[in-house]
Amino acid sequence: MIKRSVLKGLxxxxxxxVAGCATLPSPEAMRAAVAGFELPRSAEPDKVLxxxxxxxxxxxxxxxxxxxxxxxxxxxxxxxxxxxxxxFSMPPGKNRLFSKAENTAELEIDARGGEVVYLQQExxxxxxxxxxxxxxxxxxxxxxxxxxxxxxxxxxxGK
Numbered sequence: 001m002i003k004r005s006v007l008k009g010l011x012x013x014x015x016x017x018v019a020g021c022a023t024l025p026s027p028e029a030m031r032a033a034v035a036g037f038e039l040p041r042s043a044e045p046d047k048v049l050x051x052x053x054x055x056x057x058x059x060x061x062x063x064x065x066x067x068x069x070x071x072x073x074x075x076x077x078x079x080x081x082x083x084x085x086x087x088f089s090m091p092p093g094k095n096r097l098f099s100k101a102e103n104t105a106e107l108e109i110d111a112r113g114g115e116v117v118y119l120q121q122e123x124x125x126x127x128x129x130x131x132x133x134x135x136x137x138x139x140x141x142x143x144x145x146x147x148x149x150x151x152x153x154x155x156x157x158g159k
Contacts, residue, residue: 030144037147039116040087041157047089048111050077052099053137053145054121054152057082062130064121067098077156080121084152085145099134102126107134118142 024030043049052066060082067075068090078086092113099105099121111117118137123130137145 024141024144027140030140034140034143034147037143039143039146040151043114043116044089046092046113048092048095048109048113049087049089049116050097050119051085051087051116051142051146052077052080052119052121052134052152053085053142053149054080054082054123055145055149056123058123058125058130062101062123064123064130064132065100066121067100068095070096071098071100071104078152078154080152082123083149085149086152086154086157087146088154088157097134099132101132102129103131105132105134107136109136116142118145120145 025033039051041049054064063079063081065079066077066086068077068088069075077088080086092111092115094108094110096106096108097119099107101123103126105121107119109117116139118139118141119134120137122133122135124132
């Protein structure tokens with residue numbers, strides 16, 4: 001027989017998983033929602049502006065730290081929790097980005113100066129904490145998510 005505390009834990013884990021699933025509205029609804037919306041920051045001609053969004057609430061209290069170039073403390077740009085976004089500038093060209101939770105997700109992007117890049121962090125159940133992956137998303141869902149999420153902790157957002 002399953003103990004009551006174990007059963008409560010399983011029900012809570014299932015509820016968090018279901019509540020954490022984020023779905024986007026239709027492209028038409030997203031276009032209408034972002035019509036006239038100005039991003040919190042615009043790209044500079046000689047830099048790439050990166051927005052990292054984390055719309056999923058799963059593991060919401062676990063920080064997903066974002067680094068550019070390497071994983072040294074000086075390279076940390078900021079971190080998100082569930083339902084948040086961060087933004088920062090980086091040099092144009094190829095850059096390696098890291099998103100650290102229980103694991104470290106790695107992504108290389110190649111972008112030109114003046115370009116805005118949107119990345120999404122996706123949590124998953126880990127052994128002790130939330131795990132994560134990171135991938136590039138298109139402008140429309142990226143802009144929509146920036147509009148609907150709260151700012152995370154930005155250590156180096158730029159000017």
